[in-house]
Amino acid sequence: MKKAMLIYNPSSGREEASQFKDRAIEVLTNLGYEVMEKETQKQDDATHFAKLACERKMDFLLAMGGDGTISEVVNGLAEQENRPLFSFVPLGTVNDFARALGIPLEPDIAIEALKMTNTEQVDVGRIGDKYFVNVVAIGDIASKVADTPVEQKTRYGSMAYLVAGAKALLSNEEVEMTIEHDQGTWKGTSILVLVALTNSVGGFEDLVNSAKINDGKLHVFIIKQAGFTSIARMGAKVMLGTLGEDEGVETFKTERLHIDSNRTLFCNVDGDQGDCTPLNIQVLPKHLNMLLPKKI
Numbered sequence: 001m002k003k004a005m006l007i008y009n010p011s012s013g014r015e016e017a018s019q020f021k022d023r024a025i026e027v028l029t030n031l032g033y034e035v036m037e038k039e040t041q042k043q044d045d046a047t048h049f050a051k052l053a054c055e056r057k058m059d060f061l062l063a064m065g066g067d068g069t070i071s072e073v074v075n076g077l078a079e080q081e082n083r084p085l086f087s088f089v090p091l092g093t094v095n096d097f098a099r100a101l102g103i104p105l106e107p108d109i110a111i112e113a114l115k116m117t118n119t120e121q122v123d124v125g126r127i128g129d130k131y132f133v134n135v136v137a138i139g140d141i142a143s144k145v146a147d148t149p150v151e152q153k154t155r156y157g158s159m160a161y162l163v164a165g166a167k168a169l170l171s172n173e174e175v176e177m178t179i180e181h182d183q184g185t186w187k188g189t190s191i192l193v194l195v196a197l198t199n200s201v202g203g204f205e206d207l208v209n210s211a212k213i214n215d216g217k218l219h220v221f222i223i224k225q226a227g228f229t230s231i232a233r234m235g236a237k238v239m240l241g242t243l244g245e246d247e248g249v250e251t252f253k254t255e256r257l258h259i260d261s262n263r264t265l266f267c268n269v270d271g272d273q274g275d276c277t278p279l280n281i282q283v284l285p286k287h288l289n290m291l292l293p294k295k296i
């Protein structure tokens with residue numbers, strides 16, 4: 001019999017995981033899996049469970065939770081041998097990764113979609129010894145967005161990030177940065193560098209409209225200008241998916257990056273606080289085998 005592990009975070013999003021868990025088990029059982037349930041209680045549980053799924057040579061790993069939980073699972077899987085097929089049911093507030101992968105945002109629909117899937121290989125990013133699936137942000141804004149209060153995120157979803165982001169950008173100072181990439185070195189002042197793997201960032205599905213889930217590239221956006229006028233103009237372009245065309249933005253694709261700055265900057269990795277500069281980032285092309293809903 002095929003074996004599946006179900007990892008779920010009962011506190012994710014609007015605290016609805018338990019409600020959907022039983023239905024997910026039913027669907028997996030009907031698909032022929034023997035299901036092992038694992039409920040997270042605290043930080044890093046999802047990472048440990050994902051490693052266990054590899055050790056136990058599970059055929060399939062289904063996670064239910066927000067972007068934080070999914071990121072923990074990917075960090076558990078990334079370095080293991082015998083990585084199972086992986087998919088997830090989004091229960092968070094922003095769910096960028098689900099948007100990028102075409103996984104339905106309504107949990108009940110995402111569960112039903114497990115009945116009709118394709119296997120797809122998806123890129124993963126590595127920053128230091130951590131892995132990411134969506135975006136790394138480097139700049140003062142990064143730590144401020146990570147500090148968005150949980151209640152605010154639950155109530156306002158991606159708007160909370162937007163407000164926190166805009167506030168931080170307006171109060172930001174430009175920093176001298178040196179960025180080495182595949183085609184050369186960029187030097188200049190910047191308030192924020194975004195390194196995206198997928199098209200969906202901060203809940204905006206077209207922010208990086210050229211990014212594909214397995215194009216083997218990091219999509220880099222260097223925001224060079226601070227100040228209200230520039231930020232307002234860029235904000236409009238974020239909505240239109242044309243940020244890369246703005247005069248205050250430098251953009252390129254690369255497989256590797258080394259980022260240094262004249263004062264220490266923290267980064268935000270898929271929504272959580274990460275390391276500080278200097279940073280090494282690379283893409284691991286087609287590293288995850290995922291089961292994704294068939295496009296009808």
Ligand SMILES: Nc1ncnc2c1ncn2[C@@H]1O[C@H](COP(=O)(O)OP(=O)(O)OP(=O)(O)O)[C@@H](O)[C@H]1O
Nearest residue numbers: 011012013040041042043065066067068069092093
């Ligand atoms: N049983 C639990 N009770 C409270 N917190 C938990 C529990 N299990 C895990 N966690 C915490 O939840 C974090 C992940 O939350 P997750 O990102 O899935 O939800 P979210 O914050 O609502 O979603 P999003 O990131 O999309 O806003 C984990 O890093 C861990 O610290």
